[in-house]
Amino acid sequence: MATRGGVQRVNGSTQGKIFQYKLVLLGESAVGKSSLVLRFVKGQFHEYQESTIGAAFLTQTLCLDDTTVKFEIWDTAGQERYQSLAPMYYRGAQAAIVVYDITNQDTFNRAKTWVKELQRQASPNIVIALAGNKSDLARKRAVEMEQAQVYAEENNLLFMETSAKTAMNVNEIFLEIAKKLPKSDQSSAGGGSGSGRPGVDLTQSSQNTSSGCCKS
Amino acid sequence: MDEHRIDPDEERRTIVERYTKGREKIRDQIGDWEDPQNLVLFTDRYGFIHDQQLPPRLSKHEAKVRQKEISRTSKWLKMLEQWDKYFPNSEKLRKRVYKGIPNSLRGEVWTRLMEVPQVKKEQEGRYQELLDYGLYNSKDIRQIDLDINRTFRNNDMFRDRFNAKQQELFRILVAYSVYNKEIGYTQGMSQIAALLLMYTSNEEDAFWSLDRLMSGEKYAMHGFFIDGFPKLQRFADHHDKILKKFLPRVYKHFKKFDINATLYTLKWFFQCFLDRVPFSLTLRIWDCFMLDGEMILTCFSYTLLKLHKRSILDKSMEDLISFLQIDLEKDFGYLDDQAIRELQIAINELRKQKMESPAKTNTDAEKPTRPFGMLLQADNVSIMTGTDDRSIAGSINLKNSDSVSLAQTSRTSSEVDQNELENTELDDVEVNDFCKIQRSCSIYDNVDINESIEAAKRLSELTTNSDQRGFFKLQITLS
Numbered sequence: 001m002a003t004r005g006g007v008q009r010v011n012g013s014t015q016g017k018i019f020q021y022k023l024v025l026l027g028e029s030a031v032g033k034s035s036l037v038l039r040f041v042k043g044q045f046h047e048y049q050e051s052t053i054g055a056a057f058l059t060q061t062l063c064l065d066d067t068t069v070k071f072e073i074w075d076t077a078g079q080e081r082y083q084s085l086a087p088m089y090y091r092g093a094q095a096a097i098v099v100y101d102i103t104n105q106d107t108f109n110r111a112k113t114w115v116k117e118l119q120r121q122a123s124p125n126i127v128i129a130l131a132g133n134k135s136d137l138a139r140k141r142a143v144e145m146e147q148a149q150v151y152a153e154e155n156n157l158l159f160m161e162t163s164a165k166t167a168m169n170v171n172e173i174f175l176e177i178a179k180k181l182p183k184s185d186q187s188s189a190g191g192g193s194g195s196g197r198p199g200v201d202l203t204q205s206s207q208n209t210s211s212g213c214c215k216s
Numbered sequence: 217m218d219e220h221r222i223d224p225d226e227e228r229r230t231i232v233e234r235y236t237k238g239r240e241k242i243r244d245q246i247g248d249w250e251d252p253q254n255l256v257l258f259t260d261r262y263g264f265i266h267d268q269q270l271p272p273r274l275s276k277h278e279a280k281v282r283q284k285e286i287s288r289t290s291k292w293l294k295m296l297e298q299w300d301k302y303f304p305n306s307e308k309l310r311k312r313v314y315k316g317i318p319n320s321l322r323g324e325v326w327t328r329l330m331e332v333p334q335v336k337k338e339q340e341g342r343y344q345e346l347l348d349y350g351l352y353n354s355k356d357i358r359q360i361d362l363d364i365n366r367t368f369r370n371n372d373m374f375r376d377r378f379n380a381k382q383q384e385l386f387r388i389l390v391a392y393s394v395y396n397k398e399i400g401y402t403q404g405m406s407q408i409a410a411l412l413l414m415y416t417s418n419e420e421d422a423f424w425s426l427d428r429l430m431s432g433e434k435y436a437m438h439g440f441f442i443d444g445f446p447k448l449q450r451f452a453d454h455h456d457k458i459l460k461k462f463l464p465r466v467y468k469h470f471k472k473f474d475i476n477a478t479l480y481t482l483k484w485f486f487q488c489f490l491d492r493v494p495f496s497l498t499l500r501i502w503d504c505f506m507l508d509g510e511m512i513l514t515c516f517s518y519t520l521l522k523l524h525k526r527s528i529l530d531k532s533m534e535d536l537i538s539f540l541q542i543d544l545e546k547d548f549g550y551l552d553d554q555a556i557r558e559l560q561i562a563i564n565e566l567r568k569q570k571m572e573s574p575a576k577t578n579t580d581a582e583k584p585t586r587p588f589g590m591l592l593q594a595d596n597v598s599i600m601t602g603t604d605d606r607s608i609a610g611s612i613n614l615k616n617s618d619s620v621s622l623a624q625t626s627r628t629s630s631e632v633d634q635n636e637l638e639n640t641e642l643d644d645v646e647v648n649d650f651c652k653i654q655r656s657c658s659i660y661d662n663v664d665i666n667e668s669i670e671a672a673k674r675l676s677e678l679t680t681n682s683d684q685r686g687f688f689k690l691q692i693t694l695s
Contacts, residue, residue, distance in 0.1 A: 029403070030362040047249050048369040050491075051362070053404040054482035057537040072534065079359060079403045084444055088476060106222070 016066040019183050023071045024090045026114045027099035028107040029078030032133040035164035036099060037075045040174055045165050052077045055089055062171070062178060069178040071095075087121060095127045095177050100148075102132045102161060103140040108148065115155055127180045129158035129173055136163040224358075231361045232351050235386040239378040250377040252369055261319070262495055263372040263414070277551070289318040292325070299328060313507045314556055316500050323415035329506040330428040330435075332421055343420045346391040346589055356393040356401035360386060363406040374410060384419040385410055392426055395589035399430065402441040404486045411490065411502070431584055434509030439582025440486050446581045451485050451513065452477040454574035458518050458566065466521055466528055473533040480540050484520075485513050493520070493544055497552045504559065511563070511573040519562040523550060 025033040034049050034056065041060040054077055061070040074089040076082065090096060096118055100111040111130060118128055130152050132143060145161060152159035158176050162169040234242055258266040274282065295302050295309065302309040317325045327333065354360075364382050368374040373381045388409050393401045408429065412422040429435045439447030456477045459467035470477070483491065488505050489498050505512040521528065524544070531539060548555060566572040 029359060030365075048252060048366045050366050051403050051406070053486060055479065056541060057479075057534070059534045077403055081402050081443060085478070085482075088478065104222070 016068055018061070018068040018070055019181070020070045020072065021094045021178075021181055022074070022092055023095040023097065023177070024074045024076065024086075024093045025097050025099060026076055026086060026090070026118070027078060027131075028101070028104075028110040031078065031099045031101040031104075031107050032164045033078060033097075033099050034075050036097070036131065036133060036162060036170055037073055039164045039167055039170045041073070043167075045167075047165075054082070054085065060174075062174060064175070064178050067183060069181070071174065071178075086117075090118065090122045090126075093122060093126060094181055095129070096122065097129045097131050097173065097177070098157075099131045099133050100143065101134050102143050102145075103134055103137050105142045108132075108143045112151065115157065119155070125182070127158070127177055128155075129160070129177050131169075131173055132159075132161040133164060135161040135168055136166050228354075228357045231357050234378055235361075235383050236351075237378075238380065238383050239376055242378060246377050250365070252375055259372050262499075264495065265370050265372060265375065281553075285316070285318045288312070288315065289320060292318055292321050296321070296324065296328070303328065310507065313503050314560060316552070316556070317503045319499070322499065322503070323417055323421075326412075326502075326506050327416055327421050327425055330425055330432065332416075332424045332428060335424045335428065336420065339424070342589065343391060343423050346395050347387055350390040350394040354390045354393045354400075357390060359403070360389045360393065360401050360406070363403060364389075367406040368410050371414075373414060381410075381413060384413055384422070388413070388419060388423045388426060391423055392430075395427070396430060396438070396584065398443075398584060398586055399438065399441045404483075405441060407487055407490055431588070432509075435505070436510060436582065437486075438584055442582075446577075448478055448482060448485060450574050450577060450582075451510075452481050454514060454571070455481055455517055458514070458571055459521065461569070461571070462518065462565070463521055463525060466525055469529055469536075473536070475533065475537070480537065481517055484517050488513060489516065491545060492540070493548050493555075494546070494552075497548055497555055500552050500556050501559075504556070512559075514574065515563045515566055515572055516559055518566065519555070519559045520544070522562065523555070523558055 025037060027033050029051070034052050035045060037056075037058055038044050038046065038049065041058045052075055056075045058073045058075065059070060060073065061068050063069075074093070076086060076089050098111045098114045098118070100107040115128060115130070118126060130148060132145070132148050148161075149159055151157075158173070158180065160169045160173045160176070162173055164170060234245070239246070252265075258268065258270050260266060260270060273279075292312065295312070313325075313329075364374075364385050365377070367385065374385070376382075385406065389401055389406060392405075392409075393399075399405075405426070409422060409426050412425045413419065416422040416425055430438045430441065436447070439445075439450075456467065459470070459477075483489075489501050492498075493501070501512065501516055504516075524539075527539065528536060550558070563572055
């Protein structure tokens, strides 16, 4: 999304810096994209989460050593027909989570297609994570973990099996992404919604202190 | 991994079976997790379930509204008796629609505003045919099932998995997916169909209502739901134009955050504000939409931003999106009557500038290009491929009732030669190369004849009755 007025240093503060990143969720319908976001952002799980039409937007911050990372999350519709809108959401994104359902092989194949598209079309430095969701349904597993692991390594992706239902690895996958994202001041200065914009360093202003989690 | 591959046919059969049997018969197969677990303690007048007790008494305002609604109902009943006198152009009808259609008559009035009764009469028997065909042939059954599982589960009507309303919703969407193959099924349609089901008196009415919304000229939602969503861009561009002219600061505010209009208007346009404003207001907007069609999408989008201009300008990007996405649904900040009055003001304002609707498209990109619902249950069918591979002639032995729909269909398809349809004999057909399919066939899709043949083969296993009354020949040229 947009420029936030470049880098502002925290003036002589004891507080950590806030870096802001745009993150997009992609993947086949009903693999649990919205559920992952809902778990991460609100700590909730709805068994019958409504299908996402177009896209939904949410934010969440998390704490990383002495910095705070804020994710602007675009959660997209999974049906293939909506794929034509996806570039609008992943444009300028610094991170993506491509989600599949471990009980359904087709969704894994679809995830690979998304990874390919991101590698071709998205920002060159985008951090991509692959999430094998619904790990609580391991007894119905159709995609072996090793298979996904190998694929992820070959493509330089972060990989975790997650469960939005039990919360397993949900915060963790966002945290791993946050760790991998670049946090250098000079690169933040570029700003703009163009490609590969690293996180924007924001001053933690008095009005949104509640969103920062890092206290020193 | 092959043992894990799901055979699509098998999957389709399993899904269809569950919906066909319904909740009572498959009780033991429905997992606990498939139903919402909270107890139904409090439902509002629309059947939505709330986890908190609703106020024991109606608020003063709400009580007044209900009282008015009751007094209006008798007026509406009289109007319905002499419908032709009022529909489509009477000022009285317009005034009353904008005041709100009484909830108890909403379904009846909506279907009349969409002219469903006529369509239903013309298409008598078609719904069942489409359904029978769709249950065996629809390619969208998996997606439809996934979405029914999450459509209005917070409403009493759709709460229990595979209950009667979910069965109806399934059948409507499956039938529609083979009726309008350019759309098939697109996410977003399940809520529309469910809303129609809440109000229309039966499933067939809801089906033809969905058809009217998609292909009726007044609503033309077809262009929103087909591949590439061409109508979305056109409406979003027009929306931006309106903002630039009437709400320039709001326009700049969105621009500042790089918020493209398609991002936040998509659900407004695709579903006419469902889930984006409180349900009672959604219904009022739908009342107007049923009467005046697509311009309501444009005009209410403008109204909404105009009413909330101040708070919009104060908001950061994330607050702004959550305001439009979530907050306004919980509390619109204006009474329904006020909002609709503002809508009327906005319509007049935009009309003066001829901006109440986007300019019509000069392409056919948003319109249906293929015939609808060609499920011709024929007795003897031959499909011939011409020598030049560009033309395919098919001769179909049809039931008389099908001839009507076949002829109608040709209106939408320039490729089908009307004359050929009307004067044909099986003998006329010159055969170069043909495959003959006994007993039944579906020539639905004029560009994919192989698909039709495949479907016909499957159908022929199921259809045994024969009914030879007329002969028709289809001359189809592949472009």
